[in-house]
């Protein structure tokens with residue numbers, strides 16, 4: 001079940017022109033939000049990040065934050081399902097294919113897709129998932145949630161072809177993040193994750209996990225983890241809007257137990273989204 005908001009209308013059928021900058025250049029930004037019990041989780045944080053991403057690529061979003069929030073609430077009401085994935089995309093508009101920005105009067109293309117969302121089943125979650133490392137061949141602005149996702153597509157497909165769930169990007173020997181998630185590991189009793197730099201997305205779930213860890217009196221250290229530290233990892237997990245807190249049972253050929261601390265963080269996360 002799905003519903004689109006585009007051109008100020010609600011529809012189940014919509015198309016963008018062939019000459020569209022999202023398709024030609026990936027010239028745009030996006031967000032993914034999910035609902036719990038018909039409420040969008042961390043909506044303000046996602047909308048703020050959308051505006052941050054847009055500002056960083058000099059793209060003006062054709063709505064105010066409050067207007068987008070209203071559209072999101074309306075869409076949730078219209079689709080009327082417990083769990084919905086909301087995809088917001090803004091591109092620099094439709095125009096003949098020139099690399100530089102189109103003229104000022106070309107309007108950005110803004111749309112939202114509302115779709116029924118199926119969360120990962122507990123059976124998979126409690127077994128943990130397999131990660132496969134992949135070179136981080138992305139650009140130098142991974143803090144922007146840009147539509148340019150080719151390296152992420154290739155990485156995720158590589159992981160899938162090996163029977164894995166997610167790829168883990170490695171840059172100069174260090175783990176940056178997953179293709180579609182952030183990475184956390186317990187080392188010497190501390191919870192470690194890559195710091196917020198241009199090399200990773202400022203993940204909404206990452207902030208939530210750090211906050212939960214603080215509540216649980218777990219020390220959090222924001223520093224890169226090097227892949228040659230893998231033997232020191234006691235337990236690890238990935239986190240994102242759609243995967244929540246997801247235990248990892250292996251990275252390449254290296255196996256991990258599904259740890260108690262990871263499951264505790266997941267439990268508190270589930271309490272918070274109730």
Ligand SMILES: Cc1ncc(COP(=O)(O)O)c(C=O)c1O
Pocket residue numbers: 032177178179180181182201202203204205206239240241242
């Ligand atoms: C590269 C990357 N890192 C991290 C995340 C997790 O971000 P969030 O927790 O905001 O969903 C995503 C989500 O899609 C992502 O694509």
